[in-house]
Amino acid sequence: MKRPWVLIALSAVLVAILAAAVLAPRAMVSPGELSAAHADLGGDCFACHAPFRGAPSERCVSCHKLADIGLRTTRGLPLPTRPTRPPFHQALSAANCLACHAEHQGAHPPRSSGPTFAHALLQPALRGRCETCHAPPADTLHRQFKAGCAQCHTTRAWTPAAFDHGRYFRLEGEHAAPCATCHVNGDFKRYTCFGCHEHTPAKIRAEHEEEGIRNFDNCVRCHRSGDEEGREGGERREGGRRERERD
Numbered sequence: 015m016k017r018p019w020v021l022i023a024l025s026a027v028l029v030a031i032l033a034a035a036v037l038a039p040r041a042m043v044s045p046g047e048l049s050a051a052h053a054d055l056g057g058d059c060f061a062c063h064a065p066f067r068g069a070p071s072e073r074c075v076s077c078h079k080l081a082d083i084g085l086r087t088t089r090g091l092p093l094p095t096r097p098t099r100p101p102f103h104q105a106l107s108a109a110n111c112l113a114c115h116a117e118h119q120g121a122h123p124p125r126s127s128g129p130t131f132a133h134a135l136l137q138p139a140l141r142g143r144c145e146t147c148h149a150p151p152a153d154t155l156h157r158q159f160k161a162g163c164a165q166c167h168t169t170r171a172w173t174p175a176a177f178d179h180g181r182y183f184r185l186e187g188e189h190a191a192p193c194a195t196c197h198v199n200g201d202f203k204r205y206t207c208f209g210c211h212e213h214t215p216a217k218i219r220a221e222h223e224e225e226g227i228r229n230f231d232n233c234v235r236c237h238r239s240g241d242e243e244g245r246e247g248g249e250r251r252e253g254g255r256r257e258r259e260r261d
Contacts, residue, residue, distance in 0.1 A: 049118075075111075085101055186239055
């Protein structure tokens with residue numbers, strides 16, 4: 015049998031909870047103050063919440079019209095300041111406001127509690143069109159690219175880039191050239207070495223056949239840089255000497 019004082023303590027706790035629920039019901043169930051934008055809702059919890067359903071997105075879009083998000087206020091007026099990002103809510107695959115937004119953070123929420131975003135929420139057709147929301151980098155390297163960002167970057171993070179050119183061919187010395195020198199028409203899935211120095215198909219064919227090499231359609235399979243020569247079997251020549259490929 016339990017000791018009487020344990021039952022007394024449990025009863026006192028239950029009485030205190032019930033009293034608090036009756037005297038201050040909002041304080042008992044509210045997770046915190048509303049943000050400044052929703053402060054005018056006051057204690058009207060059911061403006062956003064549905065019984066036993068949480069805060070469904072349908073309640074959000076009843077005030078925040080999907081077509082106006084990022085363009086107009088909830089009253090249909092143009093936003094007083096130009097948004098820093100183009101509107102994208104209209105391109106989400108599903109209306110799930112709580113996936114990115116949180117409330118009850120107070121009038122001045124900490125920066126770390128701001129909206130979160132995942133590219134997986136976008137419609138599949140839009141996920142690869144980075145330029146829809148992002149301005150392309152203005153540095154010398156990226157100005158050369160005409161194809162999509164997905165060749166080097168992923169939507170998980172902009173850096174680090176998922177492509178390491180040195181794995182295929184090291185851009186050293188004279189080979190640190192503009193991308194279009196080897197990748198014609200911005201097609202980075204293909205490259206050509208026939209455009210510089212003595213690189214002509216006929217001469218390269220003659221030189222390789224003289225060495226007994228019949229398969230030379232993929233230059234970087236044997237040549238990892240401008241100063242390195244090698245063979246598919248693993249032997250390479252660099253600076254006039256032969257050594258075994260360590261890769």
